[in-house]
Amino acid sequence: MPILSFSSNDIDVITGKKTRTIRKAWKTPLKKGDRLYCYWNLVSKEKMKIFEALVTDVENISFEEIKDNDELAMQEGFKDSYDMLREFKKMYGGQIAGSDEFQIIYFEKLDIDDWKGDKIDEKAMITKRADILFDSGKFDKSTMCYEAALRLDPDDVYLLNKQGDNLSRLGKFDDAIGCYDKALEFEPDNEYILNNKAIALLNAGRIEEAYKASTIAYNYRPSSPIVLYWRGFILEMLGRYDAALRVYDKLIVIDGENPEVWNARGNLLTDMGMLEEAIQSFDKAVEVCLDDSEMDAGAINRMGNAYIDLGKFDEALECFNKAISLEKHNIDFLLNKGVVLMELGKFEEAVDSFNKVLLRNPDNEDAFFLKEECLENF
Structure with missing residues (x-):
């Protein structure tokens, strides 16, 4: 044998x-x-x-x-x-x-x-391997396995949805939408597949179609957190800020312990120029994090930018320091810290921050010119 x-x-x-x-x-x-x-x-x-x-x-x-x-x-x-x-x-x-x-x-x-x-069970064996590869981020290999499993059962809704997710991560949005459409032939009221289709359409730049798919998903499950989250984001992309804010406010009632919800709301409020309210949302996002590993450094950085726009430089500096403690080599955070230190008249410390940027990216023109301006004020 x-x-x-x-x-x-x-x-x-x-x-x-x-x-x-x-x-x-x-x-x-x-x-x-x-x-x-x-x-x-x-x-x-x-x-x-x-x-x-x-x-x-x-x-x-x-x-x-x-x-x-x-x-x-x-x-x-x-x-x-x-x-x-x-x-x-x-x-x-x-x-x-x-x-x-x-x-x-x-x-x-x-x-x-x-x-x-x-x-x-050959299909189950191949699907298990595909799922492992998908969860490991090996999308080029997992898509081959999902394809093989679909040859055994081309009408399997789970496989069609997973292949759609996989193709989306490979940037093959039209192919992904085709998978979702076929899955929806069997389960037209599946809000998760409808939502996935909306995300793929959004990534393909077909925003109006994404909104239509999101609306169908919303009509089936108006209280689904994942549907509401992406519906708010799609409305934001369409420039319908007030409608997006109403969606996020509804989502907060349902899923208020999710920091991503508060971050999304804070981003929207920043774009709407409602900076005090945006800061409150970002602050809430930090508050509901269970530990530092869940904290969104990007959200804290955006909170700092909102404080700068309000002229609250000490608060902004505190935010940038917190963001840098989470991602110490992030060039954008270091650059923002340097800018706020300049506003506070702490030019020597600002130069140190700009030097850290230039150490990572010697061609960063913003850091170079801001550093030169600081040196003139010593």
């Missing part, structure tokens, strides 16, 4: 794109017609059977012939022969000699009804 183990990164195997592999020849080499039992990560806790296959052809080749063969390596999905060699050394514990025999094994995946061993 020949067993092959593939790594978690070898996604082409799951999608059916890859139907061959190169392995060190066993004592009893593989031959055409042999049945393969294929697994993910055979020697780890993540061990999982992925399919059975039949060997369709075999080529015998020495390690000397493959170790510098870039073309062969790239056909196998490696960047070059060095990358392939590194993988082989890891696979075989570094125990490879130039005379060692390898095999290029060609195989064909068998339909699950033709398996001789334990059968698996």
Whole structure:
């Protein structure tokens, strides 16, 4: 019973794109017609059977012939022969000699009804792998897995929605919208999918259409926090500030312990020129954070900008110091701190802040000219 183990990164195997592999020849080499039992990560806790296959052809080749063969390596999905060699050394514990025999094994995946061993839920297995890759931010690989799962069940609403989310993160908004539209054929009242479609339309620059999708979602679930949050943002993008503020005010009643809600409201109030109210919202966002890891440095920075516009420079400086304590190398925060120090007449400290900006970005013209202005006031 020949067993092959593939790594978690070898996604082409799951999608059916890859139907061959190169392995060190066993004592009893593989031959055409042999049945393969294929697994993910055979020697780890993540061990999982992925399919059975039949060997369709075999080529015998020495390690000397493959170790510098870039073309062969790239056909196998490696960047070059060095990358392939590194993988082989890891696979075989570094125990490879130039005379060692390898095999290029060609195989064909068998339909699950033709398996001789334990059968698996192939769609569930592929979906699980896709979800893990998605949660890890490996969207280029997870989209391949969702695509493979959809080939098994093209009408699965969960998969269509997840593939839409995945494509959105890859910037393929039109394709994502197509996935959401197909999912909505089966569940037209699913507010989460409608909301996801609205976000994709917004990112595609189709703001009026995003608003229409958001309205449908809102009509189905007018108290959904996620629908309200994005509805407020879309209204803001449309310049309908008063309507957006009413949405955020409704959202605060429902989800008032969420700092992102208060941040969004503060941003809107800043754009509306309602600076005192904006500061109150930003302040509330900080207050409801459970710990510093949840604090939004960007929101604190915007609070500082609002204080500057109100002429409250000491309060602004306190905000910028807090934001910098959370993101100590953020150039925008350091630059803003320098500006407010200049307003307070603390030119030497301002120069120090501008120097930190220039250390990170020597071509920052704002920091350079503001520093020169400070030096003239010493």
